[in-house]
Amino acid sequence: MSTANLLPLGVAIPLLGAVVLVLVGRRLPRVVSDFLVTFWAAAEVADLMLLWMRTGDGHAVSWLGGWRLQHGESVGIVLVNDRIGIGLALLTAVLVLAVVAYSWRYFEEPPAGHAGTFPALILLFEAGMCGFALTGDLFNAFVFFELMGAVAYALTGFRIEDPRPLQGALAFGVINSLAAYCSLLGIGLLYARTGELGFAQIGQKLTGHRTDALLVTAFVLVLIGPLVKGAVAPFHFWLPDAHAVAPTPVCMLLSGAMVELGVYGAARIYWIVFSGPHGIPHHVFRDTFVVAGVITAVVGAVMCWQQRNLKRMLAFSTVSHVGLFLVGVALLTPEGTAGTALYVAGHAGAKAALFGVTGTLLDRYGSVDEHSLYGRGRELPFAGVLFVLGGLALAGLPPFGTALGKALAEHSAQSHAAWLPAVFVLASAATGAAVLRAGVRVFAGAGRRPRENHEVPETTGSGEEPEIRDPSRRVPLPMLAVPALLLCGSLALGLLPGIGRQLAQAAGLFTDRAGYVGAVYGYAHASAKPPAADWTAEGIALGLASAALAVVFAAAALWGAPRDAQSVVRPLRRLHSGHMGDYVSWLVVGIAVLLVAVRAQL
Amino acid sequence: MSRVLRVRLFWAAAAVFAVAFAAACTGLPRFGTLSHPYGARAIAAAFHQRTANTVSSVNFDQRAFDTLGEESILFAAVLGGLVLLRRARDERLGGVRRGRVLPATRLFGSVLLPITLLTGVYIVAHGQLSPGGGFQGGVILATGLHLAYVAADYGVLKAIRPLAVFDVADAVGAGAFVGLGLVGLAVGAAYLQNVLPLGTFGQLSSGGLVPVINAAVGLEVGSGVVVLLAGFLDQAVEINSPDEQDNRTGR
Numbered sequence: 001m002s003t004a005n006l007l008p009l010g011v012a013i014p015l016l017g018a019v020v021l022v023l024v025g026r027r028l029p030r031v032v033s034d035f036l037v038t039f040w041a042a043a044e045v046a047d048l049m050l051l052w053m054r055t056g057d058g059h060a061v062s063w064l065g066g067w068r069l070q071h072g073e074s075v076g077i078v079l080v081n082d083r084i085g086i087g088l089a090l091l092t093a094v095l096v097l098a099v100v101a102y103s104w105r106y107f108e109e110p111p112a113g114h115a116g117t118f119p120a121l122i123l124l125f126e127a128g129m130c131g132f133a134l135t136g137d138l139f140n141a142f143v144f145f146e147l148m149g150a151v152a153y154a155l156t157g158f159r160i161e162d163p164r165p166l167q168g169a170l171a172f173g174v175i176n177s178l179a180a181y182c183s184l185l186g187i188g189l190l191y192a193r194t195g196e197l198g199f200a201q202i203g204q205k206l207t208g209h210r211t212d213a214l215l216v217t218a219f220v221l222v223l224i225g226p227l228v229k230g231a232v233a234p235f236h237f238w239l240p241d242a243h244a245v246a247p248t249p250v251c252m253l254l255s256g257a258m259v260e261l262g263v264y265g266a267a268r269i270y271w272i273v274f275s276g277p278h279g280i281p282h283h284v285f286r287d288t289f290v291v292a293g294v295i296t297a298v299v300g301a302v303m304c305w306q307q308r309n310l311k312r313m314l315a316f317s318t319v320s321h322v323g324l325f326l327v328g329v330a331l332l333t334p335e336g337t338a339g340t341a342l343y344v345a346g347h348a349g350a351k352a353a354l355f356g357v358t359g360t361l362l363d364r365y366g367s368v369d370e371h372s373l374y375g376r377g378r379e380l381p382f383a384g385v386l387f388v389l390g391g392l393a394l395a396g397l398p399p400f401g402t403a404l405g406k407a408l409a410e411h412s413a414q415s416h417a418a419w420l421p422a423v424f425v426l427a428s429a430a431t432g433a434a435v436l437r438a439g440v441r442v443f444a445g446a447g448r449r450p451r452e453n454h455e456v457p458e459t460t461g462s463g464e465e466p467e468i469r470d471p472s473r474r475v476p477l478p479m480l481a482v483p484a485l486l487l488c489g490s491l492a493l494g495l496l497p498g499i500g501r502q503l504a505q506a507a508g509l510f511t512d513r514a515g516y517v518g519a520v521y522g523y524a525h526a527s528a529k530p531p532a533a534d535w536t537a538e539g540i541a542l543g544l545a546s547a548a549l550a551v552v553f554a555a556a557a558l559w560g561a562p563r564d565a566q567s568v569v570r571p572l573r574r575l576h577s578g579h580m581g582d583y584v585s586w587l588v589v590g591i592a593v594l595l596v597a598v599r600a601q602l
Numbered sequence: 603m604s605r606v607l608r609v610r611l612f613w614a615a616a617a618v619f620a621v622a623f624a625a626a627c628t629g630l631p632r633f634g635t636l637s638h639p640y641g642a643r644a645i646a647a648a649f650h651q652r653t654a655n656t657v658s659s660v661n662f663d664q665r666a667f668d669t670l671g672e673e674s675i676l677f678a679a680v681l682g683g684l685v686l687l688r689r690a691r692d693e694r695l696g697g698v699r700r701g702r703v704l705p706a707t708r709l710f711g712s713v714l715l716p717i718t719l720l721t722g723v724y725i726v727a728h729g730q731l732s733p734g735g736g737f738q739g740g741v742i743l744a745t746g747l748h749l750a751y752v753a754a755d756y757g758v759l760k761a762i763r764p765l766a767v768f769d770v771a772d773a774v775g776a777g778a779f780v781g782l783g784l785v786g787l788a789v790g791a792a793y794l795q796n797v798l799p800l801g802t803f804g805q806l807s808s809g810g811l812v813p814v815i816n817a818a819v820g821l822e823v824g825s826g827v828v829v830l831l832a833g834f835l836d837q838a839v840e841i842n843s844p845d846e847q848d849n850r851t852g853r
Contacts, residue, residue: 012783019677065794075640144671155682158685189630196640215629217625574603585612585615591618
């Protein structure tokens with residue numbers, strides 16, 4: 001199998017797996033169908049692992065249908081990628097494998113008569129995410145964007161007995177579909193001007209035009225889809241509503257991979273399509289999206305700290321981290337990109353593990369409410385250790401991969417603005433602290449018993465339906481083993497020096513537009529020197545500082561004097577109203593602000 | 603946010619959007635020019651592949667991978683529909699009341715049902731030659747079947763619509779598209795490459811892989827729409843929510 005063919009197989013394998021599961025799933029006992037889905041998930045990991053190794057420090061290119069360039073033009077679709085996109089696809093595949101293993105004993109009652117449906121949807125989700133990560137074509141990216149959306153809406157609303165999942169799925173679906181229309185409008189503008197749909201081809205044709213109103217509008221509109229998927233403020237409102245109600249294995253995928261794909265898409269599209277001569281200048285993208293990232297990080301962190309519903313808390317922590325990822329890639333430096341890539345991978349392990357442990361709580365107690373679970377987790381000490389470790393990994397404790405990635409991104413951010421590393425430290429500390437606070441309360445019963453405060457309407461997370469039916473049984477082994485392995489993965493990313501260097505090399509390619517275009521058009525291009533991706537004393541110190549801050553924050557919340565900060569944050573909480581009309585208004589406001597901001601900086 | 607604030611915020615932002623989009627449209631190529639960069643290439647490529655319908659050539663040959671994605675979206679939507687529309691634990695199956703149908707409607711439906719199905723098959727089969735193809739034909743096939751519901755009643759529709767079969771057909775159609783792509787890899791060409799004999803331009807058998815993929819898509823779309831509609835119809839016709847049960851028992 002040639003390297004080029006591994007790219008389309010990365011989409012074909014999970015699609016075929018989904019078909020097989022739908023066909024035979026209902027006729028087979030549960031064990032066999034679990035084995036089948038694990039097999040397909042493992043095959044996808046193997047395919048992408050091979051692709052990762054074969055691609056090395058270059059690009060993998062595949063012209064689908066054999067429609068290669070003739071006289072510099074093609075009618076077909078090209079899949080092209082470096083180790084950043086392939087790495088994201090691989091990360092997705094590994095997470096899917098973890099989720100599949102986690103779900104072995106999960107969902108005792110799949111839809112009657114359609115036993116293979118849930119795993120089939122998971123595999124379709126995987127196909128959408130991997131296709132989005134691997135493609136080098138704007139319209140093709142849109143198609144896979146829609147595929148992952150369509151599956152994600154259904155998976156979010158999976159538990160139909162409860163109205164909340166359906167509401168969450170509806171908000172998710174409506175906001176993301178509106179964003180997809182915006183992207184499609186933008187793609188239409190670009191296609192009308194250039195007659196091309198490939199990233200590289202559009203980018204090349206655009207260099208012959210001026211930076212005018214069409215380009216600015218197309219730029220903003222195309223990016224809206226990925227930015228909404230990536231939950232960048234003020235497009236983030238759907239995310240906590242969906243994450244709080246989706247089945248736990250689905251949350252692991254949404255938070256660990258799908259949201260990050262939004263940031264990846266925005267960065268890739270900017271670099272290849274818009275960053276060329278007569279495009280959108282670097283300083284415009286950098287200034288706009290560093291600010292957007294900082295706002296997202298702060299809003300996410302503040303809201304995360306305020307939550308008592310554990311899943312909502314983790315969802316807002318994802319919002320906060322996505323803000324940091326956006327800052328990292330928006331710096332437009334190889335170092336920032338390399339750091340973000342590592343940070344994303346480390347975060348995926350930690351966040352998926354945290355969701356996994358939360359799933360065991362939901363499984364056992366039918367609640368994800370920090371207050372009503374106070375002390376009840378004492379009988380699950382191992383889960384408690386995992387939860388606290390996950391919190392520390394989120395806060396960026398060395399040597400977790402999150403810390404190394406954060407250190408690299410901070411170092412790069414520092415040269416842009418001296419105060420930016422402080423945002424990284426504070427946001428990661430606050431989200432880590434919220435998790436630590438909840439973990440210590442639930443699993444150790446430490447600190448004061450939380451007071452009930454009925455003045456503020458809150459999403460408590462109690463009274464949830466347990467996702468399985470038999471709370472008296474022991475916690476199934478995979479439900480703790482998988483989070484433990486995911487945390488080990490996050491740790492390995494920080495400890496094994498090879499992965500960091502490979503990602504740094506890939507980040508050099510990612511930020512080299514000429515190299516990407518050269519790979520598509522088939523001419524050689526000298527690649528730039530990769531940035532360093534090793535631990536530094538400064539990075540370790542900042543990592544330790546944010547972990548220490550997280551511990552201090554958590555301890556203050558548990559044992560310190562109760563403080564009422566509601567007057568400061570209440571307006572912010574009010575904005576997260578759950579009202580779809582509000583979310584749509586914010587979506588349009590965000591678009592308008594971006595249009596004005598980009599135009600004003602030209 | 604209060605209602606007034608929300609609406610005002612929306613319209614203010616929408617006005618900015620409208621201005622920007624209108625300004626962008628002034629930069630588009632003029633209407634009716636002779637320059638169609640992609641169109642010219644696509645027509646040349648379709649001619650080379652002996653596919654008379656260029657749109658089909660783009661959809662099922664030149665950019666078939668996009669269509670694979672689109673078709674997977676439909677497949678996913680059907681599965682998602684099954685999940686969301688399944689009978690919840692507190693919902694009960696009620697009896698289906700027989701509806702009264704005018705004789706004229708019954709006659710009309712009985713005559714048109716086979717004609718519609720035939721039209722659907724025609725549209726699927728001639729996708730490489732004339733406007734149409736698997737997507738359009740599949741939808742016609744599915745709607746044709748539902749004439750039975752209009753002309754008779756739900757019981758008759760259920761009798762001619764074995765859902766288990768359509769479930770399988772839906773998956774087989776989706777799988778066939780993915781599998782047909784692998785044919786290219788098997789003979790050493792690219793994924794989804796049109797490696798079948800291309801035939802004679804304008805003949806039913808022309809276009810190589812295009813009519814085969816069209817058939818797969820027709821099967822998938824037709825069965826998928828039937829399954830999806832069945833989910834909705836069951837909810838509307840057969841399944842009673844707890845409230846309705848309460849109403850019926852007079853509580």
